[in-house]
Amino acid sequence: MKTLIASRPGGPEVLALAETALPEPGAEEVRIRVTVAGVNRADLLQRSGRYPPPPGWDPRRIGLEYAGTVDCTGARCILRRPGDRVMGLVAAGACSEFIVVPERETLSIPANLTDVAAAAIPEAFLTAVRALWDEGELTPGEAVLVRIATASVGLAAIQLAHIAGHPVAGTGRDSARLDALRALGLDHPLVEGGGMVQRARAAMGGAPRVVLDLWGGGRLSENLALLSDDGRLVVVGLLGGNRDTLDLATLLMRRQSIRTLTMRSQPTEARIALVRRFERQVLPLLAAGRLTMPIAQVYPVADAAQAHRDMERGDRPGKRVLLLATAAD
Amino acid sequence: MKTLIASRPGGPEVLALAETALPEPGAEEVRIRVTVAGVNRADLLQRSGRYPPPPGWDPRRIGLEYAGTVDCTGARCILRRPGDRVMGLVAAGACSEFIVVPERETLSIPANLTDVAAAAIPEAFLTAVRALWDEGELTPGEAVLVRIATASVGLAAIQLAHIAGHPVAGTGRDSARLDALRALGLDHPLVEGGGMVQRARAAMGGAPRVVLDLWGGGRLSENLALLSDDGRLVVVGLLGGNRDTLDLATLLMRRQSIRTLTMRSQPTEARIALVRRFERQVLPLLAAGRLTMPIAQVYPVADAAQAHRDMERGDRPGKRVLLLATAAD
Numbered sequence: 295m296k297t298l299i300a301s302r303p304g305g306p307e308v309l310a311l312a313e314t315a316l317p318e319p320g321a322e323e324v325r326i327r328v329t330v331a332g333v334n335r336a337d338l339l340q341r342s343g344r345y346p347p348p349p350g351w352d353p354r355r356i357g358l359e360y361a362g363t364v365d366c367t368g369a370r371c372i373l374r375r376p377g378d379r380v381m382g383l384v385a386a387g388a389c390s391e392f393i394v395v396p397e398r399e400t401l402s403i404p405a406n407l408t409d410v411a412a413a414a415i416p417e418a419f420l421t422a423v424r425a426l427w428d429e430g431e432l433t434p435g436e437a438v439l440v441r442i443a444t445a446s447v448g449l450a451a452i453q454l455a456h457i458a459g460h461p462v463a464g465t466g467r468d469s470a471r472l473d474a475l476r477a478l479g480l481d482h483p484l485v486e487g488g489g490m491v492q493r494a495r496a497a498m499g500g501a502p503r504v505v506l507d508l509w510g511g512g513r514l515s516e517n518l519a520l521l522s523d524d525g526r527l528v529v530v531g532l533l534g535g536n537r538d539t540l541d542l543a544t545l546l547m548r549r550q551s552i553r554t555l556t557m558r559s560q561p562t563e564a565r566i567a568l569v570r571r572f573e574r575q576v577l578p579l580l581a582a583g584r585l586t587m588p589i590a591q592v593y594p595v596a597d598a599a600q601a602h603r604d605m606e607r608g609d610r611p612g613k614r615v616l617l618l619a620t621a622a623d
Numbered sequence: 624m625k626t627l628i629a630s631r632p633g634g635p636e637v638l639a640l641a642e643t644a645l646p647e648p649g650a651e652e653v654r655i656r657v658t659v660a661g662v663n664r665a666d667l668l669q670r671s672g673r674y675p676p677p678p679g680w681d682p683r684r685i686g687l688e689y690a691g692t693v694d695c696t697g698a699r700c701i702l703r704r705p706g707d708r709v710m711g712l713v714a715a716g717a718c719s720e721f722i723v724v725p726e727r728e729t730l731s732i733p734a735n736l737t738d739v740a741a742a743a744i745p746e747a748f749l750t751a752v753r754a755l756w757d758e759g760e761l762t763p764g765e766a767v768l769v770r771i772a773t774a775s776v777g778l779a780a781i782q783l784a785h786i787a788g789h790p791v792a793g794t795g796r797d798s799a800r801l802d803a804l805r806a807l808g809l810d811h812p813l814v815e816g817g818g819m820v821q822r823a824r825a826a827m828g829g830a831p832r833v834v835l836d837l838w839g840g841g842r843l844s845e846n847l848a849l850l851s852d853d854g855r856l857v858v859v860g861l862l863g864g865n866r867d868t869l870d871l872a873t874l875l876m877r878r879q880s881i882r883t884l885t886m887r888s889q890p891t892e893a894r895i896a897l898v899r900r901f902e903r904q905v906l907p908l909l910a911a912g913r914l915t916m917p918i919a920q921v922y923p924v925a926d927a928a929q930a931h932r933d934m935e936r937g938d939r940p941g942k943r944v945l946l947l948a949t950a951a952d
Contacts, residue, residue: 429880510871523888529871536872542839542858542883543865549889551758551882554875559852 298389303343330413357388404581414613511535588612627718632672659742686717733910743942840864917941
C-alpha cells in the first residue's frame with residue numbers, strides 16, 4: 295500500500311509516496327481504508343524535522359487525521375464493523391491507503407458529512423473541545439477570545455463556544471475574512487494590530503476569562519493583559535514563535551494561569567476518553583449540521599507538496615485535505 | 624487604638640505605630656482584639672511600596688494574618704460570639720489592636736493552640752491547601768516537589784502533602800535545616816545547586832506531578848524540567864525574581880501548565896469559601912496536633928522593624944510573629 299512520507303527532513307519537495315506492507319490489526323484494532331486525510335501545521339513541522347511524533351511512531355510518515363471506511367476488525371472488536379465510515383486522529387501516518395487504530399479511537403462519521411468534510415473535523419474540533427473546557431475550564435456565560443480565529447482550531451472553537459452561549463471574540467489579520475466568521479458565531483472580530491487590549495475590552499465590554507492562543511511567542515504579555523483576573527491562557531499553537539518573556543509577578547497578582555495542550559502527544563487512553571466524550575457531546579451537533587469546517591482546498595495525495603506550500607503561505611482559512619483514494623487507483 | 628503602618632515606602636525604619644479610631648463592625652462582621660499577627664514576606668514588599676493591597680485597603684497598614692479574640696459582633700452574626708478565639712487573613716492591617724472582618728472569614732482556634740501558634744497558621748496553610756489541591760490538582764499518590772521547602776508555605780505544604788499520602792521532595796540551601804524537615808514529612812531533601820533535575824529524578828524515582836514554587840524568576844525552565852509531563856507548576860512566591868524566559872514549545876510538548884495564586888488579591892467570597900472548607904478539612908488536623916508551624920521568633924509589635932530585618936536576612940525557617948497585646952499595655 296502507499297503512504298506519504300518525508301524522505302528526509304526538508305521542504306515540501308521531500309514528500310513522496312512510499313510502498314509499505316499492509317498493516318494487520320490487533321485484537322482491539324480496526325484496519326481503515328483511508329479516503330481523505332487532513333493537512334495540519336504539525337505535518338509541516340514534522341516534515342521539516344522539528345516536530346517528531348511520540349516514541350513508537352515512524353517520524354517519516356505524515357498525517358494526523360483521517361476519514362475512511364473500516365476494512366477489517368480485530369478479534370475482540372465490538373464497536374466497529376467492516377464498511378463503517380469512521381474518522382479520527384493518529385500520531386503520524388494518516389496519509390496512507392490503510393491505517394490500523396484501536397477501534398475506540400475511531401469516531402462515526404455522521405451520514406450528512408462527506409469523507410472530505412469528515413477528514414477536516416477531528417484535529418480542529420477535538421483540540422478546541424479540550425482547549426475550551428478541559429484546560430480553559432469555561433463555565434456558562436464566560437467570554438472567550440480566540441487568537442488567531444482564522445486558524446482551523448480557531449474556526450472550531452468559535453462555533454463550539456458560540457453554541458454553548460459564550461460571547462466570542464477572535465483575531466485575524468484580514469478584516470474581510472474575520473467578518474465572514476460572524477456566520478460561524480464570532481461576535482467580536484478584532485483585526486490584529488496596535489491597541490488590541492483596549493479594542494478587545496471595548497468590543498467585549500470587559501476581559502475574557504479564557505484566551506485560546508495559537509500564536510505563542512511574541513504576544514504572551516499582551517495575551518495575559520487581554521485576559522481577566524483569574525483567567526486562563528490556553529496555548530495550543532506556536533505560529534508566532536516558541537519563546538517569550540513571562541512576568542510572573544503580574545501573573546500572580548492577577549491569579550492567571552497558562553495551560554497548554556497538544557493532541558498528538560496524548561497517550562492512547564487519554565485520546566480514547568476524549569473521543570468517546572466527543573461522540574456524545576459534539577457528534578450530534580455535527581450530525582445536525584450545526585458545526586462545519588470550511589474546506590480551503592482538496593488535493594490528490596500526489597500533490598501533497600503543493601498543499602504544504604499553500605498552507606505555509608496561509609492564503610485562506612479552512613482545511614486542506616488530501617484524497618488517498620486517488621493514490622489507490 | 625494602635626496600628627502598625629509604613630509611614631512612607633521604605634526600609635524597616637519606616638514602620639511606626641499610629642493611633643486610629645476603633646473600627647465598628649457591620650451587620651455580618653465581628654470586631655477582633657488582635658493578640659498576635661504573623662509576619663509575611665508580602666508585608667516587607669508592601670512596606671517598601673512594591674506590593675500594595677487591593678483597592679479599598681489602606682496601603683500604609685501592615686499585616687495579613689492574625690490571632691485574637693472576638694470583641695463584639697454585628698447584628699446578623701450567627702457564627703461567632705464575644706470571647707471566641709479566632710484566627711484568619713486580611714488583605715492589610717492585621718497588625719492592629721482591633722480589626723473588623725466578616726465573621727465567615729474567621730477560623731476557630733483549636734484549644735491546643737496558643738495565640739502565637741495560631742497567628743502562624745492562616746497564610747501558610749491556606750496558601751498551601753489552595754496551591755496543592757486547587758491549582759495543583761493533586762490526586763492520590765501523586766508526588767510533589769516544594770521549592771523552597773524551608774519557607775513558611777513550604778513547611779505547611781510538606782505536612783499537608785505528607786498526611787495525604789503524597790511523596791514529598793523539598794529544596795533548600797542548608798542541608799541541616801532541610802534534614803530537620805524530615806520530621807514534618809519531607810521524604811526527599813534536595814540541597815539547592817547544580818544537577819537538580821537529575822538529583823530530584825533519582826531521589827524520587829521519577830518526576831513530580833506538581834512543583835510548588837516559591838522562587839519564581841530565574842528557575843522557570845528548571846522547574847518545568849523537574850516536572851512530569853502533564854504536570855502543574857504552581858507559583859506562589861517570587862523570592863528569586865519576577866521575570867523569566869518561557870519556552871512555550873516545550874511546555875506544549877509536555878502538556879504542562881503554569882498556575883499561580885495569591886491569597887491577598889482574592890475577593891472576599893473566594894476567601895470565605897476557602898476558609899469554610901479549611902475549617903472542615905484542615906482544622907481537625909491542627910486540633911489533633913498533626914500539623915504545626917515552627918515559630919522562628921516572637922517580637923513585641925514595637926520591634927516590628929527588627930522582625931522585618933530578620934526576615935529579610937532569612938536566617939532561619941519558621942514564622943516570625945508580633946505581639947499586639949504588648950502595644951495595648
